[in-house]
Amino acid sequence: MSFHYRSLGAVALATAALLTTPSIAQAHEAPTVAEDRVLRVYNNNIENLVRNNADGTCTRISGPDHLTSMLVDDNGKTGTSDVQAPDLLIVQQVRGTGQATAYADQLGAKFGYPAGIYKALVAWDDPEEWGSSHNCSQQALGDLKKKQTNGIIYNTRTLSLAAADISKYWSAGWLKPGTPYNGGAGCTLYKPPDNDDAATNEDKWKRTSALAARFTIKETGTTVFAATMHLPEQNGGNACAGAGYTGIANSGIHVGADATSLMNASTIRVIGIDANRANIASATLGGFGMTGYGAKATAGSRKIDYLFVKGAVRPSSIDHTVGSTKSDHLALYGFIEF
Secondary structure: OOOOOOOHHHHHHHHHHHHHOOOOOOHHHOOOOOOOOEEEEEEEEOHHHEEEOOOOOEEEOOHHHHHHHHOEOOOOOEOOOOOOOOOEEEEEEEOOHHHHHHHHHHHHHHOOOOOOOEEEEEOOOOOOOOOOOOOOOOHHHHHOOOOOEEEEEEEOOOEEEEEEEEOOOEOOEEOOOOOOOHHHOOOEEOOOOOOOOOOOOOOHHHHHOEEEEEEEEOOOOOEEEEEEEEOOHHHHOOOOOEOOEOOHHHOOOOOOHHHHHHHHOOOEEEEEEEOOOOOOOOOOOHHHOOEEEOOOOOEOOEOOEEEEEEOEEOOOOOOOEEOOOOOOOOEEEEEEEO
């Protein structure tokens, strides 16, 4: 596993986006520090920027279109001139460094920034393919969803990151098919040799590798912990976070040892999760001083995506949930005062 920031292909994509995408706010109008002292955070499973439709077809979404559909102003509205540049995007299900970096540069272009202002961290640089059609009747679009990992995109104008403040990935837990649950006793870590070893799924576990980092707000020196997680589908029926462990408050959630150290050394804390499990209470991570924001369904009729925050989160007129998000999942956001 490695953490990479740039690739030649990503630069080319971002350059094209810069030339073709209108900016929401021009770079010369944007301060180098946050004038209003607000950290703008989003979480979304972007599903490799491919949406599954009810009729079995899939639709490819461009990075700029997806970003426009989820970035909101202080009143929870998308597409207005008051939408401000985010500081952190916590994402799940990206193809690796190439897609994450291109997406980060497309985000910067929307605000008139040059490529490289937003940087991307990913759990796996170039994960192996798994699966077949991914429920897309067009195989070419299904193929775009075969590589999956998790990432964090951050704004270098407002946040700095030391190399030592990036955690190693940690594995999710799961109940392997055919194993008795027994109140969590049958749970195991979702990584080799315990992952599904079928030919089409043997590398599927990499989509659940979690990642965390500790940032510093340049203006004030305030430390910010951010983590991204994607739990297996099996977590919906049987909460598993590791060997014989059902997770925090039986949610399937756990935070790795290295990440916990970074979190304990941070003032603001943010965790974004596609938990594949409904009804996880907002107080689940209360032991970390965190509260969950957004109670609406995020995937069809189910709420399976969560944003937990320790910090002063501004109220949201739309319950922190962006209904227009062009993904199989609705984005969550929190604007945190510091």
